Amino acid sequence: MRSVPxxxxxxxxxxxxxxxxxxxxESMGEGSDAGKPKRRLxxxxxxxxxxxxxxxxxxxxxxxxxxxYLELLKEFRGDLTVISGTSHPEVDGGHSAExxxxxAAPHPGSTSFRNSISIDQLxxxxxxxxxxxxxLPLSDYGNSLSVSRSGVPVPGQSxxxxxxxxxxxxxxxxxxxxxxERLKEGQSVLDMVxxxxxxxxxxxxxxxxxxxxxxxxxxxxxxxxxxxxxAWENRPKPQVDYEQPKDIAGHADIIGRARLMxxxxxxxxxxxxxxxxxYAIGGPTEAPSIPGISDxxxxxxxxxxxxxxxxxxxxxxxxxxKAFAGFLGRLKATEEDGSNLLERTxxxxxxxxxxxxxxxxxNMPILLAGGGFKHGQHLAFDQxxxxxxxxxxxxxxQRLGIETDRFASSTGTMRGLEMA
Numbered sequence: 001m002r003s004v005p006x007x008x009x010x011x012x013x014x015x016x017x018x019x020x021x022x023x024x025x026e027s028m029g030e031g032s033d034a035g036k037p038k039r040r041l042x043x044x045x046x047x048x049x050x051x052x053x054x055x056x057x058x059x060x061x062x063x064x065x066x067x068x069y070l071e072l073l074k075e076f077r078g079d080l081t082v083i084s085g086t087s088h089p090e091v092d093g094g095h096s097a098e099x100x101x102x103x104a105a106p107h108p109g110s111t112s113f114r115n116s117i118s119i120d121q122l123x124x125x126x127x128x129x130x131x132x133x134x135x136l137p138l139s140d141y142g143n144s145l146s147v148s149r150s151g152v153p154v155p156g157q158s159x160x161x162x163x164x165x166x167x168x169x170x171x172x173x174x175x176x177x178x179x180x181e182r183l184k185e186g187q188s189v190l191d192m193v194x195x196x197x198x199x200x201x202x203x204x205x206x207x208x209x210x211x212x213x214x215x216x217x218x219x220x221x222x223x224x225x226x227x228x229x230x231a232w233e234n235r236p237k238p239q240v241d242y243e244q245p246k247d248i249a250g251h252a253d254i255i256g257r258a259r260l261m262x263x264x265x266x267x268x269x270x271x272x273x274x275x276x277x278x279y280a281i282g283g284p285t286e287a288p289s290i291p292g293i294s295d296x297x298x299x300x301x302x303x304x305x306x307x308x309x310x311x312x313x314x315x316x317x318x319x320x321x322k323a324f325a326g327f328l329g330r331l332k333a334t335e336e337d338g339s340n341l342l343e344r345t346x347x348x349x350x351x352x353x354x355x356x357x358x359x360x361x362x363n364m365p366i367l368l369a370g371g372g373f374k375h376g377q378h379l380a381f382d383q384x385x386x387x388x389x390x391x392x393x394x395x396x397x398q399r400l401g402i403e404t405d406r407f408a409s410s411t412g413t414m415r416g417l418e419m420a
Contacts, residue, residue: 039372040277041347042265042276043102045352046283046350047352048351052355055070060380072321077375078375079342079370080369083381083392084378084381086392088361089104089386090106090107090409091104091107092107093107094353102120115147120146121148122402123276130275131274133274135276135277141158142156164242167267167271255288256289262279262324262330266327269341281320295312394407399419
């Protein structure tokens with residue numbers, strides 16, 4: 001009888017108590033998700049809100065009239081859903097609410113605030129090992145929309161040139177060797193620390209034991225990432241017909257920055273470098289380099305119903321929608337297994353502010369595009385008693401194939417939103 005070799009720690013993790021496999025590699029054969037459509041999620045958040053009268057239709061349903069902003073997206077009417085009358089329950093705090101945009105953690109402006117995990121990070125724990133990068137947090141200004149399980153903000157990537165280099169430029173052989181050695185050292189440290197913690201577990205209280213269980217889970221996830229990173233270090237990076245971009249100096253060219261970031265997101269999705277992306281769009285205090293704009297973006301968002309400021313704000317936000325439309329168009333034009341990247345990618349586009357002028361966090365402006373949902377409608381909920389937006393996040397997570405019926409303060413999936 002042929003003996004079966006014992007798997008070493010490169011294939012399974014000894015200390016975890018359960019089998020944890022490396023990411024699927026070509027040399028390891030087909031994975032369990034082989035043949036299934038690749039599902040992705042992209043969440044875009046505009047830090048200075050959107051002027052609701054220019055976005056939200058007056059009529060609900062499928063025969064709504066296009067508003068000025070939706071007119072810029074009219075070719076994608078059948079690919080998106082307009083959602084109004086929603087917000088995160090108990091999320092207040094004006095600009096501070098950005099911290100809860102993808103987490104729905106309550107009262108972000110309070111001194112005792114503790115954040116929770118964002119939807120992309122939750123999804124990364126389930127599907128992140130399938131790609132070279134578990135997630136990609138993009139940002140115009142350093143802070144990202146992503147939040148770890150322990151409530152810690154994940155640093156954002158604000159330089160397109162660096163994002164491109166990480167995804168597509170190969171390091172020298174000696175650099176790769178050093179990186180692999182560092183990864184191995186990290187795994188050794190985790191083995192040692194976890195061994196000590198397990199010995200402690202026999203002597204601690206129930207509460208401390210629960211804390212140690214949380215610690216073991218964090219160690220397992222970290223070790224998974226280390227093993228995955230080591231495996232990917234030995235695989236060639238994908239080649240793309242795109243030159244490494246030059247970073248835009250200064251903050252005034254906000255639309256140029258946005259277009260570059262959308263390009264990086266498209267390349268990441270197209271090459272399956274990651275399936276989870278967040279993008280935090282900021283707003284400089286200086287005037288954007290857009291014809292006809294003489295005031296700072298942040299000041300314009302606090303328009304106080306001044307017609308002149310609203311006119312300039314409309315121009316700025318219209319340029320954002322044009323950049324977003326270009327991104328949607330490129331995704332839709334990219335075929336994949338009889339479908340296209342837009343159909344395979346759920347895209348959230350909106351803001352944590354319903355009215356940036358007075359820092360109101362109710363009636364958040366939300367668009368949902370792609371992802372294989374039944375689109376082409378305006379889902380209008382109660383403007384006074386808002387519907388919980390976390391329900392949408394449950395629907396988005398389920399579309400990724402993640403089995404869950406709750407997220408933060410959700411009460412289920414979003415009513416009226418169906419999968420195609």
